Amino acid sequence: MNAIRTLFTLLLAAAVLAACATRVERIGVEEVRDLSGEWNDTDSRLVAEEMVSDVLSRPWLTEFQQRTGRRPAVIVGTIRNLSHEHINVTTFINDIERELINSGKVDFVAAPHERGELRAERKDQELNASEETRKPMGQELGADFMLQGDISTIIDREGKRQVRYYQVDLTLIDLATNRKVWIGQKKIKKYVVGKSVRP
Template sequence: MKKQISITVYSTFVIMLIFFGCSTTPKTEKEQVQPTSIKSTVWDKNDSETISDSLILSALKADWKKNFSKKGKPIVVVGRIENKSGKDIDVSLLAKDIERSLINSGEVSFIADKPKREVIRTNRKNESDFPDNKKFKKYLKSLKADFFITGDINSNVDSSVVPIEKMYTMNLEIINAKNASVVWKGSQSLTK
């Protein structure tokens, strides 16, 4: 009797082993996780492109452009962008990104003479470089442009949040080269 019970238990165990051992394993589908880009904590090339594109898009929708469009495409010169942030930001890259955004928009023209463009790039100026408004107007007239863009970038640190956030703000002005009046002002912020 004991032998029969042990054979029954043994055979039940073997049958269960075969039955469960041969069953297919449940398929688990792995969810594809999209790679997350690591947010940089310092200013980089992508930030320069993003903030320039955003500001120029906003500037080109403003009235200064609409009012001038009756005469054709305005000729624009990008002046100096000042770094007031205290951080290591390549302002020449910012100026080039602004130029790129403007050119790619197809809505403005730049001075076609390459040597003239290079002189302007190396001698970028803004209104604060001149002792009075008359000399600034004379400089603008010498550029043979309709509008002049100048600006600055600054930063602010918010240490009340963890992790600490840095907010970069770029300010641009578009100045009418004929009368040195500001025709558009805009700013764009980016938090890192």
């Protein structure tokens, strides 16, 4: 009888455990919740905040302002994903752009893919907008500096345990001289222990 009871108990347990339903809960966008240990929105935001704060506190900014009497115009170039993950680099670039613009210390120039659309609009205005509201061609603000960089990872793994090391390197380059005026680096290290058993 025990064998049968065990058999039925196991079957019942299997059926019950298989029936767990999906649960959804809204959480604040600032709330930190790491699930897989992979690069997430919190990493993107924190790295952007810290690196922008660093770049804006360095001498190149005051030197430029003293030399030209105006704020530098910056453009974000390519930030390569050299990591093990499909990181959404666009989100990271957007975080950097937001921090830079909101600082009020630099002017920001639209990226190449955005400029195409803006130029098409100005061309359209030449034909269709009134003279008072028309925006002429050839008046764009040229960038003084370009921000480039990459995100790379080193993953050390043994069984279910792994250390995930992320390194973000950014470089600010003077477009006129190709001189590197700032190099920033931010590292994140995570220790992740995977599940060893599921229900």
